[in-house]
Amino acid sequence: MDIELRNIHKWFGSIHANNDITVTLKGGRIIGVLGENGAGKSTLMKILSGFQPADSGEISIDGKPAVYHGPQAAIANGIGMLQQDPLDVPAFSVLENFLFGLSLNRKEARKRLVEISQRFGFDLDPDTPVANLTIAQRQQQEIVRLLALGVKTLILDEPTTGISAEQKQLLFDTLQSLARQHGMTVLLVSHKLEDVIALCDEVIVLRAGKLVGDRQMPATTQQLVRLMFGQEFAPPTRERVPLGEPVLRLDGVLLRDKRLTIDTCTFQVRAGEVVGLAGLDGSGQELLIRACVGLVKPNRGSIVLAGQDMTGKPYRHYLQCGIAFGAAGRLEEGLIAGLTLTEHVALANETDPLIDCDAAREHTANQLALYNVRGRAEDPIEQLSGGNQQRLLMALMPEEPLAMVLEQPTRGLDVDSASWIWQQLLARRASGTAIVFSSADLDELVAYSDRILVFYAGQVYEIDDASTVTIDDLGHLIGGEFEGSGAGRRLA
Ligand SMILES: Nc1ncnc2c1ncn2[C@@H]1O[C@H](COP(=O)(O)OP(=O)(O)OP(=O)(O)O)[C@@H](O)[C@H]1O
Ligand SMILES: [Mg+2]
Helix, strand or coil: CCCCEEEEEEEEEEEEEEEEEHHHHHHHCCCEEEEECCCHHHHHHHHHHCCHHHHHHHHHEEEEEECCCCCHHHCCEEEEEEEECCCCCCCEEHHHHEEEECCCCCCHHHHHHHHHHHCCCCCCCCCCCCCHCCCCHHHHHHHHHHHHCCEEEEEEECCCCCCCCCHHHHHHHHHHHHHHCCCCCCEECCHHHHHHHHHHHEEEEECCCCEEEECCCCHHHHHHHHHHHCCCCCCCCCCCCCCCCCCEEEEEEEEEECCEEEEEEEEECCCCEEEECCCCCCHHHHHHHHCCCCCCCCCEEEEECEEEEECCCCCCCCHHHEEECCCCCCHHHCCCCCCEEHHHHHHHHCCCCCCCCCHHHHHHHHHHHCCCCCCCCCCCCHHHHHHHHHHHHHHHHCCCCEEEEEECCCCCCHHHHHHHHHHHHHHHHHCCEEEEECCHHHHHHHHHCCCCEEEEEEEEEECHHHHHHHHHHHHHHHHHCCCCCCCCCCCC
């Protein structure tokens, strides 16, 4: 199935999110959709998959004009999209979700579901509630559902965040088989250039709403970066800074949540030190991070911040004593949907319940410029692209905290924005701030950490000197292969 987009325009207020995009997407190929944060990738994919209408422009499918409104109508035209946040109904079983939109009875549907799952080696039990599935399994169930609905073009927006290397390989094998054996078109939006290089036959590149490139693969990372930004970036450099006094210390803590236990962990972070937390989603790093900021109370053991006992104290107290926290679920924890950018800046800075609106507006304008946030101060926060939300979160952080505790601070960011965030963090580190951060990106962990803690099912392994570890070693450790690794020692 060939898709032609002609002169697609989309405005959001004064933002020209898609500016005259004309491109042909040929069937049977895997096409990477690249571009910096806010370039208009998600917007274009949502237009193609019926989640939002274009302001003007045409779409034709196999040479015939196609006009459709809504995702169901797009699916009927053979185009389906895997959303970044799955649209399934968590309380329902895999089978019940699968049935949605299909004109099959339960028995036939079950047969179909099992058949398609087996074809791609997916591990999907029809009777499991979707709430119990991993992110990778939810993607698999959505792919199976779209295939059963007869989709010929599959769009994936950042599908590899939060899934393991093995699951990623299975997803990639599936996409390859869909394109090569079944003649489907796959559109892959991704900031992970190594994934794009491994998988795609072609890339299209957006910049500030416009299509600025369309090239056949293979290409090197440098070539792709140049296409995206018009320039290349030097690899990250950082100086070693002398470490200061211990800032944050966890002593023999026992942490527990619904799924796992971290049994008796002791570790400390010193002023100017960067500690990276590695592990697949849900391996315990989230629990430790939340304990470091007072959101999870230890069942045993103590937490000390700059000599002061913090054990059992509330989150607010941690903030007052100099901890800054950045959560991964930007819109769930860090930022508040519905509030404007100005309101966020005002709330982060004011201790007085009466907010001086003019001052807040001026301060917001300064912070937006300083942190290079692309967005309007009076817009609600959810309208910013992912990368700009992350920049705003940085703008809300205090200037010189004792410690910054950050969950996946560069998740979903383009190469340029990610290195920009790290410049900000390293500048704070140079003035003595301790940094604890988690990441799914092994390169990032090795590049920026002084020390790495690896999490696996609540077990913790410490790599004392991050410069001695390779990406490969780290990959094995994340998979739980602690025994026989000479890189460090068990902590818990
Ligand atoms: N619903 C909306 N309302 C207002 N502005 C929006 C809306 N959706 C997107 N935008 C704006 O349109 C521009 C393009 O956003 P889009 O989400 O398409 O970017 P993207 O390329 O997917 O970026 P990222 O890599 O950060 O996900 C951004 O400036 C964004 O703020
Ligand atoms: Mg996007």
